[in-house]
Amino acid sequence: xxxxxxxxxxxxxxxxxxxxxxxxxxxxxxxxxxxxxxxxxxxxxxxxxxxxxxxxxxxxxxxxxxxxxxxxxxxxxxxxxxxxxxxxxxxxxxxxxxxxxxxxxxxxxxxxxxxxxxxxxxxxxxxxxxxxxxxxxxxxxxxxxxxxxxxxxxxxxxxxxxxxxxxxxxxxxxxxxxxxxxxxxxxxxxxxxxxxxxxxxxxxxxxxxxxxxxxxxxxxxxxxxxxxxxxxxxxxxxxxxxxxxxxxxxxxxxxxxxxxxxxxxxxxxxxxxxxxxxxxxxxxxxxxxxxxxxxxxxxxxxxxxxxxxxxxxxxxxxxxxxxxxxxxxxxxxxxxxxxxxxxxxxxxxxxxxxxxxxxxxxxxxxxxxxxxxxxxxxxxxxxxxxxxxxxxxxxxxxxxxxxxxxxxxxxxxxxxxxxxxxxxxxxxxxxxxxxxxxxxxxxxxxxxxxxxxxxxxxxxxxxxxxxxxxxxxxxxxxxxxxxxxxxxxxxxxxxxxxxxxxxxxxxxxxxxxxxxxxxxxxxxxxxxxxxxxxxxxxxxxxxxxxxxxxxxxxxxxxxxxxxxxxxxxxxxxxxxxxxxxxxxxxxxxxxxxxxxxxxxxxxxxxxxxxxxxxxx
Amino acid sequence: xxxxxxxxxxxxxxxxxxxxxxxxxxxxxxxxxxxxxxxxxxxxxxxxxxxxxxxxxxxxxxxxxxxxxxxxxxxxxxxxxxxxxxxxxxxxxxxxxxxxxxxxxxxxxxxxxxxxxxxxxxxxxxxxxxxxxxxxxxxxxxxxxxxxxxxxxxxxxxxxxxxxxxxxxxx
Numbered sequence: 008x009x010x011x012x013x014x015x016x017x018x019x020x021x022x023x024x025x026x027x028x029x030x031x032x033x034x035x036x037x038x039x040x041x042x043x044x045x046x047x048x049x050x051x052x053x054x055x056x057x058x059x060x061x062x063x064x065x066x067x068x069x070x071x072x073x074x075x076x077x078x079x080x081x082x083x084x085x086x087x088x089x090x091x092x093x094x095x096x097x098x099x100x101x102x103x104x105x106x107x108x109x110x111x112x113x114x115x116x117x118x119x120x121x122x123x124x125x126x127x128x129x130x131x132x133x134x135x136x137x138x139x140x141x142x143x144x145x146x147x148x149x150x151x152x153x154x155x156x157x158x159x160x161x162x163x164x165x166x167x168x169x170x171x172x173x174x175x176x177x178x179x180x181x182x183x184x185x186x187x188x189x190x191x192x193x194x195x196x197x198x199x200x201x202x203x204x205x206x207x208x209x210x211x212x213x214x215x216x217x218x219x220x221x222x223x224x225x226x227x228x229x230x231x232x233x234x235x236x237x238x239x240x241x242x243x244x245x246x247x248x249x250x251x252x253x254x255x256x257x258x259x260x261x262x263x264x265x266x267x268x269x270x271x272x273x274x275x276x277x278x279x280x281x282x283x284x285x286x287x288x289x290x291x292x293x294x295x296x297x298x299x300x301x302x303x304x305x306x307x308x309x310x311x312x313x314x315x316x317x318x319x320x321x322x323x324x325x326x327x328x329x330x331x332x333x334x335x336x337x338x339x340x341x342x343x344x345x346x347x348x349x350x351x352x353x354x355x356x357x358x359x360x361x362x363x364x365x366x367x368x369x370x371x372x373x374x375x376x377x378x379x380x381x382x383x384x385x386x387x388x389x390x391x392x393x394x395x396x397x398x399x400x401x402x403x404x405x406x407x408x409x410x411x412x413x414x415x416x417x418x419x420x421x422x423x424x425x426x427x428x429x430x431x432x433x434x435x436x437x438x439x440x441x442x443x444x445x446x447x448x449x450x451x452x453x454x455x456x457x458x459x460x461x462x463x464x465x466x467x468x469x470x471x472x473x474x475x476x477x478x479x480x481x482x483x484x485x486x487x488x489x490x491x492x493x494x495x496x497x498x499x500x501x502x503x504x505x506x507x508x509x510x511x512x513x514x515x516x517x518x519x520x521x522x523x524x525x526x527x528x529x530x531x532x533x534x535x536x537x538x539x540x541x542x543x544x545x546x547x548x549x550x551x552x553x554x555x556x557x558x559x560x561x562x563x564x565x566x567x568x569x570x571x572x573x574x575x576x577x578x579x580x581x582x583x584x585x586x587x588x589x590x591x592x593x594x595x596x597x598x599x600x601x602x603x604x605x606x607x608x609x610x611x612x613x614x615x616x617x618x619x620x621x622x623x
Numbered sequence: 624x625x626x627x628x629x630x631x632x633x634x635x636x637x638x639x640x641x642x643x644x645x646x647x648x649x650x651x652x653x654x655x656x657x658x659x660x661x662x663x664x665x666x667x668x669x670x671x672x673x674x675x676x677x678x679x680x681x682x683x684x685x686x687x688x689x690x691x692x693x694x695x696x697x698x699x700x701x702x703x704x705x706x707x708x709x710x711x712x713x714x715x716x717x718x719x720x721x722x723x724x725x726x727x728x729x730x731x732x733x734x735x736x737x738x739x740x741x742x743x744x745x746x747x748x749x750x751x752x753x754x755x756x757x758x759x760x761x762x763x764x765x766x767x768x769x770x771x772x773x774x775x776x777x778x779x780x781x782x783x784x785x786x787x788x789x790x791x792x793x794x
Contacts, residue, residue, distance in 0.1 A: 074760030227717030306699030
């Protein structure tokens with residue numbers, strides 16, 4: 008099918024949907040939506056429509072971003088904007104839906120926002136929400152708005168026009184366009200994408216490979232999953248453009264087996280592409296040909312590293328090798344290979360569609376465009392966000408995220424996962440770009456952003472990350488294999504109350520050796536969580552080592568809970584919550600914790616409404 | 624290699640194994656790069672990778688047994704023991720950790736007397752941890768078989784396990 012007729016068909020379908028004479032109901036059915044109960048909500052919608060004998064179209068969409076509102080439903084009546092309702096239960100869904108459809112009462116009190124032309128009294132607009140206003144959605148342009156399994160929705164919204172344009176240009180021109188856009192790798196290291204393509208394009212070889220790295224291994228990151236679930240074609244179009252630019256006819260998508268829905272979405276997308284002539288031979292009527300294989304990762308963090316990833320595609324243990332030769336010269340089966348991340352490819356398709364100048368208009372001089380982040384941890388509004396580079400850290404945490412939980416002081420922001428660091432909240436004016444984050448001792452990483460509050464213990468977080476990197480170390484090079492083990496031992500000592508004053512210097516020295524001596528990025532960056540926290544939160548380490556105290560009340564041997572007799576009114580909530588039967592006391596009299604029975608699970612601390620349980 | 628690390632199958636399971644290799648021969652050619660997908664397929668059918676199946680896979684892919692065992696033990700996904708009727712997976716991602724997933728894990732460990740990777744004596748539960756599910760916005764997350772449960776806490780998790788136990792006692 009040629010592009011013009013493809014676009015005409017898609018537009019017809021999209022226009023029909025836009026002007027649907029019946030209500031259109033969208034449910035966010037990404038993994039996060041399902042975890043929050045979207046399946047039950049979807050059933051409730053179908054049941055309700057049947058019950059009230061009303062025709063309505065139900066559409067499953069991906070994640071639109073505000074995950075804290077999941078499960079989410081959007082309802083649109085003809086000629087009106089969508090109304091989004093969040094935190095739904097099946098009962099609430101039925102009530103809202105029948106009231107809006109039958110009685111025309113949109114229940115503004117229960118609605119989160121409206122989206123689309125027009126407005127409804129008492130409901131704010133999507134783009135004016137504090138969480139959405141600072142955002143610019145490029146990579147996520149279609150997420151949550153289209154049916155990810157319907158290729159026509161993607162095409163109608165401009166999809167595959169970038170590929171159409173690229174195929175009319177010589178490959179060098181495509182590379183020049185990407186270079187001019189200033190796009191840098193979104194997988195974490197930030198290498199300029201255009202330059203990377205140029206290396207692979209310049210290596211002469213009949214066979215070349217292109218790989219989409221969807222092995223999102225950073226604990227705390229879910230941008231790539233959401234993107235693949237919500238808009239798989241945006242990524243696949245970018246992959247095709249990249250393949251054309253470097254001269255490759257075969258590609259791989261390396262994706263975690265833990266993401267079954269994303270895998271299914273890619274499989275469906277590839278099927279549709281075949282029927283539309285967007286795969287195999289004569290793509291869009293040109294001489295460009297391309298085929299894609301899906302490879303499921305088997306769970307190894309180190310496979311995010313390019314050479315380890317390629318080893319694993321070849322069926323071997325996922326262990327990195329030293330570079331050079333770089334993959335652009337000799338990669339998969341010793342052929343020139345180019346690897347980019349999911350989000351990078353989604354940006355590529357947008358750049359070819361709208362032009363390098365448009366893209367370069369966002370962000371800072373050295374970090375162009377936007378970056379997606381998965382905002383999670385101790386923050387009010389968790390979710391998937393996309394912001395222009397250079398936005399201030401505080402604007403993300405306080406503006407978009409709405410700050411910490413009620414009454415809690417925020418301590419730090421962890422970016423970059425196990426390879427990144429903790430930035431204290433006092434750095435709220437720090438611009439979020441590659442260079443500034445690195446100067447602050449962290450990294451951009453793939454986009455995990457976990458907020459820590461006063462109840463988070465910093466040495467415990469460092470130990471947490473080292474537990475992870477130590478178990479994920481592939482064991483090939485000594486500094487990483489034994490060094491991370493040694494670091495973890497020291498951190499365990501500190502958290503268990505066995506830390507010695509000289510441990511901190513030893514830890515710092517070890518960090519520097521591991522950074523310098525490790526073979527791949529995993530080892531080289533493994534010390535970052537420790538170094539950054541030693542830099543900003545030394546006093547917390549000192550409290551553990553010198554005073555044998557855990558101020559946050561996390562490291563069990565270093566604190567105990569006590570009842571504040573002044574504040575306790577003897578309501579008995581803590582007694583009921585305590586599984587260890589460690590709390591005693593008469594009704595309406597101050598209670599007491601039996602220290603020999605207390606297992607420090609913290610249930611009483613969480614449950615007490617009067618802050619009468621304190622940490623000592 | 625510890626004696627208990629790998630386990631062989633009994634006679635009753637041989638039908639399943641024959642079926643598995645029939646399917647494997649249908650969709651794979653036996654090239655070395657197919658090793659990981661073949662292991663994944665075997666585990667999907669059998670729930671784990673028995674020693675004799677690993678050896679058969681080595682013959683099929685024309686790799687040494689050492690190479691196959693090397694790859695299988697390298698990746699987190701592969702198991703070498705049969706799993707229980709229900710698998711409880713506690714997410715240990717950063718967001719989940721910060722929101723108290725270690726407390727959920729502690730609670731299950733003490734109540735079920737299991738450490739991650741183990742199966743209860745009655746074969747009802749297998750406890751596992753996962754690095755991250757990518758459902759961080761709903762942390763802490765627990766997976767009970769295939770259903771993801773967000774915003775969990777220790778008591779809610781125990782209640783879920785208790786309910787499963789009850790369902791399995793009553794006919």
